[in-house]
Amino acid sequence: MEVNGQLALTVLMGVFLIAVAAWLARVEDWRSYTPLAGGGTVGGTAEQYVSEEKPSGVIRWLTTVDHKDIGMLYGAYALVAFAVGGLMVVLMRIELADPSMTLISNTFYNSLLTSHGITMLFLFGTPIIAAFSNYFIPLLIGADDMAFPRINAIAFWLLPPAALLIWAGFFPIPDVIPAQTAWTMYTPLSAGVGSGNQMNAGVDLMLLGLHLSGVSATMGAINFIATIFTERNEKVSWANLDIFSWTILTQSGLILFAFPLLGSAIVMLLLDRNFGTMFFSVDGGAILWQHLFWFFGHPEVYILVLPPMGIVSLVLPRFAGRRLFGFKFVVYSTLAIGVLSFGVWAHHMFATGIDPRLRASFMAVSLAIAIPSAVKTFNWITTMWNGKIRLTTPMLFCIGFVSNFIIGGVTGVFLASIPVDLVLHDTYYVVGHFHYIVMGAIAFAGFAGLYYWFPIYTGRMYQVTLGKWHFWLSMVGTNLTFFAMILLGYGGMPRRYATYLPQFATLHQVATVGALILLVGQIIFVWNFVQSWLEGREVQDGDPWDLADDDLVTAEWTWFERKLETAVTDGGEEETELATDGGQTVDDADAESADDA
Amino acid sequence: MDEAPGLSDQYRTASPWPVFIALGIPISELGLLFGLFPLAVGGLLLFGGSVVGILKESGYVTSTIRAVTALAVIFLAFGAGLAFTDIALVTRGYAVIAAAILLVVGGVVFELFVREQRQTF
Numbered sequence: 031m032e033v034n035g036q037l038a039l040t041v042l043m044g045v046f047l048i049a050v051a052a053w054l055a056r057v058e059d060w061r062s063y064t065p066l067a068g069g070g071t072v073g074g075t076a077e078q079y080v081s082e083e084k085p086s087g088v089i090r091w092l093t094t095v096d097h098k099d100i101g102m103l104y105g106a107y108a109l110v111a112f113a114v115g116g117l118m119v120v121l122m123r124i125e126l127a128d129p130s131m132t133l134i135s136n137t138f139y140n141s142l143l144t145s146h147g148i149t150m151l152f153l154f155g156t157p158i159i160a161a162f163s164n165y166f167i168p169l170l171i172g173a174d175d176m177a178f179p180r181i182n183a184i185a186f187w188l189l190p191p192a193a194l195l196i197w198a199g200f201f202p203i204p205d206v207i208p209a210q211t212a213w214t215m216y217t218p219l220s221a222g223v224g225s226g227n228q229m230n231a232g233v234d235l236m237l238l239g240l241h242l243s244g245v246s247a248t249m250g251a252i253n254f255i256a257t258i259f260t261e262r263n264e265k266v267s268w269a270n271l272d273i274f275s276w277t278i279l280t281q282s283g284l285i286l287f288a289f290p291l292l293g294s295a296i297v298m299l300l301l302d303r304n305f306g307t308m309f310f311s312v313d314g315g316a317i318l319w320q321h322l323f324w325f326f327g328h329p330e331v332y333i334l335v336l337p338p339m340g341i342v343s344l345v346l347p348r349f350a351g352r353r354l355f356g357f358k359f360v361v362y363s364t365l366a367i368g369v370l371s372f373g374v375w376a377h378h379m380f381a382t383g384i385d386p387r388l389r390a391s392f393m394a395v396s397l398a399i400a401i402p403s404a405v406k407t408f409n410w411i412t413t414m415w416n417g418k419i420r421l422t423t424p425m426l427f428c429i430g431f432v433s434n435f436i437i438g439g440v441t442g443v444f445l446a447s448i449p450v451d452l453v454l455h456d457t458y459y460v461v462g463h464f465h466y467i468v469m470g471a472i473a474f475a476g477f478a479g480l481y482y483w484f485p486i487y488t489g490r491m492y493q494v495t496l497g498k499w500h501f502w503l504s505m506v507g508t509n510l511t512f513f514a515m516i517l518l519g520y521g522g523m524p525r526r527y528a529t530y531l532p533q534f535a536t537l538h539q540v541a542t543v544g545a546l547i548l549l550v551g552q553i554i555f556v557w558n559f560v561q562s563w564l565e566g567r568e569v570q571d572g573d574p575w576d577l578a579d580d581d582l583v584t585a586e587w588t589w590f591e592r593k594l595e596t597a598v599t600d601g602g603e604e605e606t607e608l609a610t611d612g613g614q615t616v617d618d619a620d621a622e623s624a625d626d627a
Numbered sequence: 628m629d630e631a632p633g634l635s636d637q638y639r640t641a642s643p644w645p646v647f648i649a650l651g652i653p654i655s656e657l658g659l660l661f662g663l664f665p666l667a668v669g670g671l672l673l674f675g676g677s678v679v680g681i682l683k684e685s686g687y688v689t690s691t692i693r694a695v696t697a698l699a700v701i702f703l704a705f706g707a708g709l710a711f712t713d714i715a716l717v718t719r720g721y722a723v724i725a726a727a728i729l730l731v732v733g734g735v736v737f738e739l740f741v742r743e744q745r746q747t748f
Contacts (some may be wrong), residue, residue, distance in 0.1 A: 036663075039663060039664075043669035046669065047672060047673060050647060050673065057643040092643075093643050093645075093646070095645065099640070179642075183645035184645040184648050187649030188649045191649065234661075238660065242656075304660060
């Protein structure tokens with residue numbers, strides 16, 4: 031039996047490798063050889079290859095090393111992961127509408143809880159940021175492409191296998207169950223110790239997937255650092271580098287120091303689980319894991335939030351009709367957050383009984399990080415103050431970001447204080463706090479970016495009214511869900527449980543209603559996104575947001591304008607005026623009624 | 628509109644190798660972690676071959692056979708470390724060694740037969 035299995039696997043692997051070789055031979059024939067990184071060309075002048083066309087169909091997407099295509103791949107991937115992670119949590123919230131175990135089993139709830147966290151942080155959060163940075167950083171800094179285009183492609187293609195491994199436990203594979211370790215993977219549970227079922231291969235697969243996603247993020251980070259340092263156009267200096275590039279540069283620095291550590295810790299855990307090492311099973315092993323994990327885990331929070339802050343800092347001034355107030359200080363605060371983020375990790379461990387003197391120092395740094403965060407917040411508010419505000423969908427999401435970030439941030443300041451933390455630790459208060467940041471802020475900034483740049487990457491305009499429905503449902507849903515969680519935490523409801531005491535039922539039901547409102551909002555988003563992409567009005571103007579009126583045009587729109595100008599005309603006449611969602615020259619009422627039809 | 632020259636469209640924008648490098652890593656990891664010999668060998672072959680392919684394509688190496696050999700030496704050292712030291716993960720070590728040997732064989736075959744054929748086009 032065992033031998034047969036091995037034989038089958040060998041044959042399968044052999045056939046697969048031969049298929050790969052055959053496919054490569056075909057593709058290689060079709061290609062011409064032009065070294066990309068080497069700079070020179072083989073047997074000919076560079077001009078011969080300038081008009082190189084991309085292959086068509088699926089092969090184009092499988093072989094592309096163009097930063098814009100890879101950005102699109104990242105975006106598509108992230109949105110699929112967002113849908114998966116979102117549907118997981120909808121199931122969980124429906125289960126939580128009732129205090130007892132009704133819809134799904136407690137163990138399945140634990141599995142969903144684990145996968146929801148990992149999916150949203152590693153398969154949605156990081157990739158959606160990479161989508162924007164891949165597409166726009168080279169355009170913003172006037173680079174031809176990323177510094178290492180092929181590494182860029184490798185970094186993306188590591189992600190689909192990572193997702194399959196992370197979700198492997200949910201697939202019908204015999205003897206494999208989903209991990210139930212929560213995204214923090216605390217030992218000894220995750221080391222498979224004891225009588226539980228976490229020795230299962232599903233946990234190993236999840237760890238491998240997580241490791242892969244870390245490798246991918248690290249590759250991307252190295253690429254962005256190299257690109258921003260070396261590939262800038264000569265007109266782009268450090269003094270006039272845009273805010274989004276600054277945040278991506280800082281984020282990449284954080285990734286460079288944080289993710290390899292996660293990778294190492296995961297390898298140690300895998301060795302503990304499979305090869306009998308004892309990194310985490312000796313005395314102090316559990317606390318060692320927490321130190322290693324959170325030394326990565328807390329910077330990870332800033333890895334996820336800094337680029338969205340950059341998007342908001344870029345988009346919000348465009349619709350306030352002014353330049354970003356205190357630009358320099360926004361950059362300084364970004365760098366300050368980047369540095370401080372490595373000095374706060376043990377605030378996740380205040381309740382573990384570590385040395386009180388250590389706790390105090392971590393409390394001090396954690397409180398201090400509120401200062402640069404507040405600098406940003408006040409700068410956003412001051413940018414809008416007395417500005418010519420245009421409440422377009424991306425602007426609404428930016429304002430929603432600021433609003434939610436304030437609630438998420440202030441609740442975090444309380445948690446940074448040791449005595450408060452000891453009361454609220456492991457309650458829903460923590461869950462509410464960080465969801466205000468990850469959903470209310472990070473996802474909102476993601477949506478702001480998706481709407482703001484929609485004309486660039488689709489060549490079309492989204493439907494204005496649907497965009498506003500999406501925003502308001504998301505805003506109401508987010509605040510309903512996560513404010514209820516904060517109140518639940520004050521009431522003492524512990525996190526991570528599939529069942530609870532009846533006294534918490536009302537607030538849990540409020541949170542569930544909020545989650546369902548969020549679901550409706552996201553369905554509208556998907557509809558709007560897909561339909562507008564396929565059938566939306568084509569953008570004819572390189573400046574659909576009328577940024578030129580306030581002298582706020584950035585490089586990516588200049589690029590877009592050039593692209594439109596050089597496009598081959600098809601001779602068709604434009605039928606209707608473009609709906610620019612807040613643009614001055616457009617008859618909004620007409621556009622909206624047309625979109626609604 | 629898509630055919631319009633953008634900033635980056637003037638450069639080579641396609642390479643077949645990244646997908647296979649990205650597939651080779653998880654396949655070999657799975658094989659080595661769970662001790663599945665064929666997966667480990669196949670994954671390492673896929674990974675090693677694609678690395679050489681991408682290095683050749685981008686002009687970082689000129690000789691396929693030398694790049695393959697260099698990679699095989701690294702694999703050999705790693706495999707020997709697994710198989711013949713106190714780590715004593717013998718099957719996994721042999722899998723890596725087998726991959727190294729097959730990689731060199733593949734490189735030689737490519738050098739002797741495939742490359743010449745292609746040059747006749």
